[in-house]
Amino acid sequence: MGNxxxxxxATLLASxxxxxxxxxxxxxxxxxxxxxxxxxxVGAALAALAVVTAIAGYALQSxxxxxxxxxxxxTLLLIFGLQWLRKAILRSxxxxxLHDEDETFRSEVxxxxxxxxxxxxxxxxxxxxxxxxxxxxxxxEIVFIVLTFGLNGDSIPLAVLxxxxxxxxxxxxxxxxxxPLARVPENTIKFVVGLLLSTFGTFWAVEGLGWFGPGxxxxxxxxxxxxxxxLLALWGLLAWAAVRVLSRRPQEAT
Amino acid sequence: xxxxxxxxxxxxxxIVGDDWRIAAGVLLVLGVGAVLVxxxxxxxxxxxxxxxxxxxxxxxxxxxxxxLRARRG
Numbered sequence: 001m002g003n004x005x006x007x008x009x010a011t012l013l014a015s016x017x018x019x020x021x022x023x024x025x026x027x028x029x030x031x032x033x034x035x036x037x038x039x040x041x042v043g044a045a046l047a048a049l050a051v052v053t054a055i056a057g058y059a060l061q062s063x064x065x066x067x068x069x070x071x072x073x074x075t076l077l078l079i080f081g082l083q084w085l086r087k088a089i090l091r092s093x094x095x096x097x098l099h100d101e102d103e104t105f106r107s108e109v110x111x112x113x114x115x116x117x118x119x120x121x122x123x124x125x126x127x128x129x130x131x132x133x134x135x136x137x138x139x140x141e142i143v144f145i146v147l148t149f150g151l152n153g154d155s156i157p158l159a160v161l162x163x164x165x166x167x168x169x170x171x172x173x174x175x176x177x178x179x180p181l182a183r184v185p186e187n188t189i190k191f192v193v194g195l196l197l198s199t200f201g202t203f204w205a206v207e208g209l210g211w212f213g214p215g216x217x218x219x220x221x222x223x224x225x226x227x228x229x230x231l232l233a234l235w236g237l238l239a240w241a242a243v244r245v246l247s248r249r250p251q252e253a254t
Numbered sequence: 255x256x257x258x259x260x261x262x263x264x265x266x267x268x269i270v271g272d273d274w275r276i277a278a279g280v281l282l283v284l285g286v287g288a289v290l291v292x293x294x295x296x297x298x299x300x301x302x303x304x305x306x307x308x309x310x311x312x313x314x315x316x317x318x319x320x321x322l323r324a325r326r327g
Contacts, residue, residue, distance in 0.1 A: 071284075076269060079280055082313055083271040089317055095324035140268065202309055205284060206302045212292040219291065222299035231306065238310055246321050 003225065004158055007149045010196040011162030014145045017189045018138040019170035024101050025134030027174065028108035033115075033127035040123060041131030048132075049139045057147055057156070067218050070152055071208025077148045078205050081197025088191035089239055093246035099186050105179075142166075145197070152204045195239060199232040273320065279312030 030038040060069060090096040108130070115126040142163050150159035170184075203221065210219035221227035270277045287305040290296045296304075 075280065075284060078309065079277045080269055080271075082276045082280070082316065083273065085313070086273065086276070086317055086320060090320055090324060093321070095321055144268075198313070202306055205280075205309075206287065206305050209284065209287045209291045209301065209305065210298075212288040214294065219302055220298040221302045227302070234306075234310065238313065242314070242317050246317075 003228070004155060006196060006200060006228065007155050007158045008162040008165075010149055010193060010200070011142075011146055011159045012166040013189050013196075014193045015142045015163035015166030016170050017166075017184070017186055017193065018142050019167050020101065020174075020184050020186060021099075021104075022135050022138040023170060023174040024105050025108055025138075026131055027179065028105050029112060029127045029131050029134075032109050032112040033124050037124035037127040038131045041128040042135050044128075045132045045135035045139060048136055049143055052140070053143050053147065056143075057151065060147070060151055065211070065216065067208050067211035067216060069208070070204045070218060071211050073148045073152050074201050074204030074206070074208050076144075076201075077152075077197055078201030080144065081194055081199075081201045083194075084190055085194030085198050085235070085239060088187055088194050089242045089246070091187045092191065092243045095246060101184075101186075145193075149200065152200070191239070195232065195235050198235050199228060202231055202235075203228050273316055275319065276312065276316045279315065280309060283308035283312060 026038060026042060029041070060073070064072060087096060091098050112126065112130070118125045146156075146159040146163050150156035206221065207218040210217050213219070223230065283305055286308065287301055290301045290304070
């Protein structure tokens with residue numbers, strides 16, 4: 001049950017925050033360069049993401065034994081999650097600039113206006129390429145999280161449901177307002193996602209260490225699945241303490 | 255060859271990001287955990303606990319390094 005809630009929460013929040021960033025780029029292209037080439041770029045990116053998901057999902061599920069899958073996927077998730085968490089902590093402590101969707105939108109619009117009028121395959125090439133890259137790169141992070149959570153939690157449908165919900169909420173709001181979602185508390189969401197990725201990544205990577213043992217089975221955590229809650233609390237405590245300490249000005253700290 | 259290098263570079267940036275120390279530290283800690291498991295010298299709960307603590311120490315180290323760099327500008 002805790003696993004299922006964690007899978008849906010992590011994929012929903014992660015996809016929501018990535019969709020916010022992709023939406024900003026798509027809106028900037030669509031409103032300045034026209035919607036036809038922009039939508040074709042979005043569609044091509046979604047098709048490419050579907051292919052990547054199918055190939056990577058099939059390969060991971062078919063070729064790796066369970067414990068090794070936990071080790072590989074858990075390690076990737078952990079490294080990925082710790083990057084998110086570290087950046088979120090630095091932003092919360094004021095040591096790194098917050099992501100500003102309005103500013104991103106303005107610079108994308110400026111670039112779109114300054115770009116030439118190159119046409120290829122009957123498309124506005126600049127709008128096509130920028131929309132494709134924006135959606136593909138942001139979408140790849142969602143695919144990565146959906147696959148890792150879905151395969152290891154044995155719950156691909158739940159992971160897809162979470163990601164789809166995040167997409168529907170963000171795209172619905174974005175196209176209703178017709179402007180970037182600058183008021184979404186991106187760093188707070190990234191903080192929570194970073195905590196969830198680090199928690200599940202630690203849990204699964206350690207379970208996967210059992211692959212090196214004689215039985216080739218997953219390592220047992222003390223307390224079984226309840227260890228997830230302890231890990232989440234510890235990662236939360238560590239992050240909270242880091243923000244508190246780093247938020248102090250240097251002269252206060254001494 | 256350039257295409258291959260670009261492909262590898264993309265995945266490196268995507269997963270490892272801007273601080274390779276996190277990846278190196280996590281792999282090191284998991285490597286120690288793997289040695290403990292394969293030599294069967296420690297129980298599962300002990301290996302799990304020690305590995306988790308090691309990973310958290312890696313995270314703390316990475317955050318401290320990043321904070322010091324940010325303060326130095």
